[in-house]
Amino acid sequence: MDNRELPGGPAAGADPGARARQKAGLELLTRFHIVDKIAKIYDPGNDAFQTQGRLLFETLTAALAAEEEVSLRLRHGTLLLNGVRLKFGVGTYGMFKSVIEEFRARNLESVTFLRGLTIDELFEFMSVFAKREKTGADAFDGLKADVEAAGLEHFELEKLAAEEIPQGLHESSARLFFLSIVHLKESFARDRRNEPIKISTTRRLMQSIYNHIVEDEGFVYGLTNIKNHDEYTLNHSVNVCLLATALGRRLGLSRAELVDLGMAAFFHDLGKTETPLEILNKPGRLTDAERDIMERHPFHGAEKLALLKEFRRLPLRAIHVAMEHHIKEDLSGYPRYFKKDDINLFSKIVKVVDVFDAITTKRIYRAKTFTRAEALNLMLEQSGTEFNPVILKAFVNMLGVFPIGTLVALTTGEMAIVQDVNPDAKLVLRPTVKLITDSAGNKIDGEAVDLAERDPETGRFRRTIAAALDPGKYGIEVSDYFLSQAAGAARPEAGA
């Protein structure tokens, strides 16, 4: 489902094999993309074609040594390599988009390279592929005929299914996400050069973000799974902006307020442009002096926003949020010289999503990255002290953690189906579940267990949800379990 990862789903990149596949897949895609560009202008005899074509051939041959065939497939606006979805980031988005457009222009769903292909065949194929620029309904048939006429046997082409052809909302949501990063990057750069930030552009972006969230909330915050480690502050700020807008909507804020909230969230860490990179990216603990500098970013941010030229277009609350987003519900936190009875509602919203995005993102100075479910669990323990309980609860509900019927993997290795939600707000991640496999994976008709149950000896929870799973992948029909329960309930109790 594209980027829409279930909360608590396996952490991206947790499996080293998956990471290696991503890397190899991206390399292949990059080489394909480069040769495609060159082949549009030059013939195979050209030097650049030869050099880059050879690299593509080597990458393909290496992949074909391990597998019978290598297939690159367009599905639901993303690219799959031998069934594995390739993940794009800020730096590779342009390339993904270009390859997807090349496929769409040819009505092409997949290209499969078969074992045995020679370098000459590959060069010929790339030439035919790149130059077939005819678009429209017969583009695919034309390409296929060209490939056949050239006698190229080690390639298979599949036509795009009709539903894939229109360019959907999802793609434009992804585009908006990257546009936001680009705009923020430019804003930060302008700030460093003492040039005015284009607040009217920010406002327009926030209006689009609002529209997208109304249309397809799940997909938009699914985008926040994209984690780019090089440009952490940019990526993080956009995530915080998307999540805050979606959360504000759940809390019943109006459209105008949500646009303001989005802007406030977008610039919440603007003050970090004053924090030296050595401190921002320092592996390990900060010294007291470094921490002091780091903790000045709320103040710098508020000051910068207050001094903006287009100040009138900026909601006043953006200044509050910049200043207050590290202040906790019990009014501890920083800046420490801050004296007030209460903080702004927008600051409280940003506080929740800010911490969530931060702890679910891998950082060199943080030993552990939390899955979405782990992060929410951890945050719920600070409900009322660090976070506003009402806002946190709405956030947990928004991420739709484990609704009834969710198939989950437990930390014990067992699999279970969520049967009943926990009425205690602090324990929403600990529903009652019915065990359906043992820890070895054997199917069982297990008992219903309460995940809030603790081991009396250690005081620890006995079982915790490790991840939500896709029932289809495990051949499990969730409804069967509910139907069998309903049938069981209808039977008269023996001996009652």
Ligand SMILES: [Fe+2]
């Ligand atoms: Fe911050």
Ligand SMILES: [Fe+2]
């Ligand atoms: Fe932040």
